[in-house]
Amino acid sequence: MTSTLYWLQGGGCGGDTWSLLNLEAPGLVEALELLGVELLWHPSLSRGSAREHRQLVEDLASGARPLDVLVVEGAVIRGPGGTGMFDTVERRPRKEIVAALARRARFVIAAGTCASFGGVSGAGEVEATGLQFDREEPGGFLGTAYRSGAGLPVVNLPGCPCHCEALAGTLAALLSGAAPDLDEWNAPLDFYGLQVHQGCLRNEYHEYRVEDADFGQRGCLFFHLGCRGPLTHGPCNKLLWNRRSSKTRVGVPCVGCTRPDFPPPHPFFRTRNIAGIPLDLPDGVDRPHYMAYKGMAAAAAPERLVARKTRI
Amino acid sequence: MSSTLTLNVPLNRVEGDLEISAEVREGRVTDAWCSGTMFRGIEKVLLGRGALDGLVITPRICGICSTGHLAAAALALDAIAGIAPPPDAVRLRNVLQMTEHLQSDLRQSFLTFAGDFAGPAHRQVPGHADAVRRYEPFKGETVLEVMRETQRLLEIIAIVGGQWPHASYMVPGGIVSAPSQRSRLQCRLILRQFRSWYERRILGCTLERFAEVRSRDALQAWLEERESHASGDLGFFIAFARALGLHQVGAGPGSFLSYGALPVPEDSAVRGVGGSGYLVPPGFLQGGEVRGFDPWSITEHVAHSWYVDYEGGLHPSVGETRPYASGNEGRKYSWAKAPRYEGQPAETGPLAELVLAGHPLISDLMKREGPSAFLRQLARILRPSLLLPAMDAWLAEAGGPLGYYRSPGPIHEGEACGLTHASRGALGHWVRIEGGEIAHYQIITPTAWNASPRDSAGRRGPIEEALVGTPVADPEDPVELGYVVRSFDVCLVCTVHSLRRGRPAGRLRLGT
Numbered sequence: 149m150t151s152t153l154y155w156l157q158g159g160g161c162g163g164d165t166w167s168l169l170n171l172e173a174p175g176l177v178e179a180l181e182l183l184g185v186e187l188l189w190h191p192s193l194s195r196g197s198a199r200e201h202r203q204l205v206e207d208l209a210s211g212a213r214p215l216d217v218l219v220v221e222g223a224v225i226r227g228p229g230g231t232g233m234f235d236t237v238e239r240r241p242r243k244e245i246v247a248a249l250a251r252r253a254r255f256v257i258a259a260g261t262c263a264s265f266g267g268v269s270g271a272g273e274v275e276a277t278g279l280q281f282d283r284e285e286p287g288g289f290l291g292t293a294y295r296s297g298a299g300l301p302v303v304n305l306p307g308c309p310c311h312c313e314a315l316a317g318t319l320a321a322l323l324s325g326a327a328p329d330l331d332e333w334n335a336p337l338d339f340y341g342l343q344v345h346q347g348c349l350r351n352e353y354h355e356y357r358v359e360d361a362d363f364g365q366r367g368c369l370f371f372h373l374g375c376r377g378p379l380t381h382g383p384c385n386k387l388l389w390n391r392r393s394s395k396t397r398v399g400v401p402c403v404g405c406t407r408p409d410f411p412p413p414h415p416f417f418r419t420r421n422i423a424g425i426p427l428d429l430p431d432g433v434d435r436p437h438y439m440a441y442k443g444m445a446a447a448a449a450p451e452r453l454v455a456r457k458t459r460i
Numbered sequence: 461m462s463s464t465l466t467l468n469v470p471l472n473r474v475e476g477d478l479e480i481s482a483e484v485r486e487g488r489v490t491d492a493w494c495s496g497t498m499f500r501g502i503e504k505v506l507l508g509r510g511a512l513d514g515l516v517i518t519p520r521i522c523g524i525c526s527t528g529h530l531a532a533a534a535l536a537l538d539a540i541a542g543i544a545p546p547p548d549a550v551r552l553r554n555v556l557q558m559t560e561h562l563q564s565d566l567r568q569s570f571l572t573f574a575g576d577f578a579g580p581a582h583r584q585v586p587g588h589a590d591a592v593r594r595y596e597p598f599k600g601e602t603v604l605e606v607m608r609e610t611q612r613l614l615e616i617i618a619i620v621g622g623q624w625p626h627a628s629y630m631v632p633g634g635i636v637s638a639p640s641q642r643s644r645l646q647c648r649l650i651l652r653q654f655r656s657w658y659e660r661r662i663l664g665c666t667l668e669r670f671a672e673v674r675s676r677d678a679l680q681a682w683l684e685e686r687e688s689h690a691s692g693d694l695g696f697f698i699a700f701a702r703a704l705g706l707h708q709v710g711a712g713p714g715s716f717l718s719y720g721a722l723p724v725p726e727d728s729a730v731r732g733v734g735g736s737g738y739l740v741p742p743g744f745l746q747g748g749e750v751r752g753f754d755p756w757s758i759t760e761h762v763a764h765s766w767y768v769d770y771e772g773g774l775h776p777s778v779g780e781t782r783p784y785a786s787g788n789e790g791r792k793y794s795w796a797k798a799p800r801y802e803g804q805p806a807e808t809g810p811l812a813e814l815v816l817a818g819h820p821l822i823s824d825l826m827k828r829e830g831p832s833a834f835l836r837q838l839a840r841i842l843r844p845s846l847l848l849p850a851m852d853a854w855l856a857e858a859g860g861p862l863g864y865y866r867s868p869g870p871i872h873e874g875e876a877c878g879l880t881h882a883s884r885g886a887l888g889h890w891v892r893i894e895g896g897e898i899a900h901y902q903i904i905t906p907t908a909w910n911a912s913p914r915d916s917a918g919r920r921g922p923i924e925e926a927l928v929g930t931p932v933a934d935p936e937d938p939v940e941l942g943y944v945v946r947s948f949d950v951c952l953v954c955t956v957h958s959l960r961r962g963r964p965a966g967r968l969r970l971g972t
Binding site: 364 | 468607625638864
């Protein structure tokens, strides 16, 4: 049985699309075939003419053609003053197309942080929002009560960009009829039920509080360099990127790009501290115990870590 | 007078949102308007943020050229901090930018540009069945191979920089990672695998053999020399694009701009082009004459852009950006501003780079036929052949004693621009830091140059100019316009503007 998919790009950078092309074994084309997905339209990859596309959108919006999956990449731009004229398609606000297609789709997937929560686009001055969240605030463009044809809220796949496996895996789950378990942000637990910190090769440095204060070393990036790995949910260090590595593995502090508050108001690459202990502790940890534990851990750190001999 | 037809064409298979409006008379475009239809307002995200935050935010402007933005952001911060990254950091920054170029050139050429070769408009053109076999979206042999090979290639960026797209591994003073010998060797193997595929599938010969093709006559002889030359995707492109007459459309303004990019470390065996110290030399070419590049000659106009008006053009270090959605009436028609060099529109991208570098084949074709959609696309297909040898050399040379990072310490104050080339051409970030925060951030992207609307003197932008004169066979499916526009490889998601508090600039330091 074939399922139809329409890919809509709103206020974003296209990065979730290029991330999706990283999909391997099976690759994107093969995966779509195996899942029986008919890709009706992708703005970067489809060939149809403008006229054909106009007709397609009309047919999907009227219900003349069934729409199984609507994937939205990028935030919904509502400005200026709620008009949506900062982002138009043939002089019509794109947000109208988002609303029309969301009414018809059996499933709606928000690919990336912009579509999920607003993200980088939402932090600007264009009144951009995620589909069902505006940063941490439930509601967003479609409202809290929105449910797609299959009775589900928008399934959020945050990440800047979203990991290709999260997208392919979620699509497979939805089309197989198995609704994925979602967390409080409506993101599938299979991909967002773990921290970016898990699987980081610097974990032993973290364990013994062997911390770096500048780039280019092997130690942990959490205490001084603003790493958000222990506060961010996502599969970066489990599934890896481009099959090879991750930001924290090579020494780029996690910027927390799957979080609804991304980008946060405070600077990147600098940890906010109280008495030398980060203001934001790892998810769910209480301060007095953490301070005691980290003090002991630092005292117990083996020389090979202190001297950064252990490779990563 | 014959009737005038106005076509409005929203264009797919470009990055972001571009709509073309064209006036057609007697089957030819007589005037054109190029409209970026989305404003993202990235400036508000950057202003007031930490000094390093451009390294995180600006790559996220663009999904396909995030490495270019990262490089420009890092170069501006290098210059503000007054620090020179160690030579191996320069090498790896270059290699990763070039890796992004390779994937972009191949994907643009064969997933995007060639898609229409397989379309219904060309059913009668000889070779159409072959085009379908190669370029049918999601099915064509070349399409599938390009997807597979570019995906593998990008592993190089992940090995050194953590991920592609959107990583932040370049920082002022170098790069954050110190790739081991094993990592560098892995990168070289991936690169060799890619090169071998590119030679086999795209060129149909070795890089060395193709480098001997130095003129149009030599190109013709090369095509006839062996079956593999004619049947490679380069050979097929040449035959099919010329059968469609793409060498006779899309000339553009005839002026070409390069900021200079890919600096060559002094201790490298790789030589800069023309003694410039860069693999992509800086310069401005107009009327057959090459002049030195002066970053102060850049201005931006908003007379036809949806921003609050100012007189003439402003330099990006003192400009302003105040969005002004006036509706659809009046003379404003794009969210893109109009950058000008010495007051003139200028084209940037692989064709500009190769012409300014004096590439023999491209220069000969330019002399004989002038610029065209064909030549622009040919330059893009050939650029990998020029990048690959230097990439391998730099990966082999890296691993020296100076490491990959030199700490600049905290960055409190300063102003500079980071100039480089992203995959689509000249990219600049103009940055001012005050009290450790971003006080000013202005970006001019390659597509801002190429897809610019008219300026305050009413001069068309390069794509608008290139469209004039293009024949249109079927107004319902004007594929010809698509070829001309896509030959510039436009990327509208990038076309953001971000200057606020204008202030006379002092001496501007250049990070290149």
